[in-house]
Amino acid sequence: MAGVRPFRPAEVEEEDDAIARPPKVSWDAPLQDALTLFLTSVPGVLTIVVADRNGLPVMSASREKPKADLVAVSAMAVLAMEAGRSVARNLHTTQAHAVTVEGDNWKVVVSPTPTGLASVLVMMEGTTNLGLLKLTLPRLADAVERHLETL
Amino acid sequence: MPTASALESDGSESGSALEHLLGEFLGAVPDATGVVVASESGKPIASRLLAERIQLIAATAMAKLLSWAGEAVAANLRLPGMLAVTIDGPSWQVIVAPTPSHTAAVLVTLEESSDPSRVHAALPGLLRAVDRNLEAAPPA
Numbered sequence: 001m002a003g004v005r006p007f008r009p010a011e012v013e014e015e016d017d018a019i020a021r022p023p024k025v026s027w028d029a030p031l032q033d034a035l036t037l038f039l040t041s042v043p044g045v046l047t048i049v050v051a052d053r054n055g056l057p058v059m060s061a062s063r064e065k066p067k068a069d070l071v072a073v074s075a076m077a078v079l080a081m082e083a084g085r086s087v088a089r090n091l092h093t094t095q096a097h098a099v100t101v102e103g104d105n106w107k108v109v110v111s112p113t114p115t116g117l118a119s120v121l122v123m124m125e126g127t128t129n130l131g132l133l134k135l136t137l138p139r140l141a142d143a144v145e146r147h148l149e150t151l
Numbered sequence: 152m153p154t155a156s157a158l159e160s161d162g163s164e165s166g167s168a169l170e171h172l173l174g175e176f177l178g179a180v181p182d183a184t185g186v187v188v189a190s191e192s193g194k195p196i197a198s199r200l201l202a203e204r205i206q207l208i209a210a211t212a213m214a215k216l217l218s219w220a221g222e223a224v225a226a227n228l229r230l231p232g233m234l235a236v237t238i239d240g241p242s243w244q245v246i247v248a249p250t251p252s253h254t255a256a257v258l259v260t261l262e263e264s265s266d267p268s269r270v271h272a273a274l275p276g277l278l279r280a281v282d283r284n285l286e287a288a289p290p291a
Contacts, residue, residue, distance in 0.1 A: 090210035
């Protein structure tokens, strides 16, 4: 799909001579691949950011050249998730598993990975099928956690 | 309907008029199980909730923080006009939405079986009404 831009792509050197060298794959390539696969397989998803539990961005992928300040975005997303969990705790409900910020024609879903090692932020168009996203997001969160544990 | 009227309520006209407004909203939108209004500083002004023994002051303070963080996420992604933030649990949802003037925020609780789209459709009217109510009689 055109326009998918991983911010930190696997470093594959171009083969500009006859000597074939094995491609250099960066340490975070599997995580980047998981984000890119999600970005291309769920219609309407524009940007994905993975943030650690301190709110620092670990990795991201976007359909377009990113214009956002990802450090601020991930910090605020993790804060929103924590505030959402706290609202739930204080209303004596069970644990919150996602926070969705909505505008007229956009949505941003923030969801923690299973053990809370990281949070996944997904920005999408307002017309995106939220049901499909909510079915697939836990699998992405699982994959993110697996990849982060191996780093 | 038993309600957790754990309001730090002033008992003022504004409070009772708001509670009446919330009662009307719950009557008109049965998908919502509870509704709370938080002031600009995050204190509860009025509420109609089924749950008991909840920490209402902490919940509204955190809801205000959540609303602020949601607006910050949107601003940093260069997205215009945040309307609401929804917290999803396994069998419930809480919608937090600022009023148009941003002088208050409204929390609406829903159970799993309810239809959030009906709440979303009715919410703008409630938010405008809360604003009008607070303008007419600002909380003490």
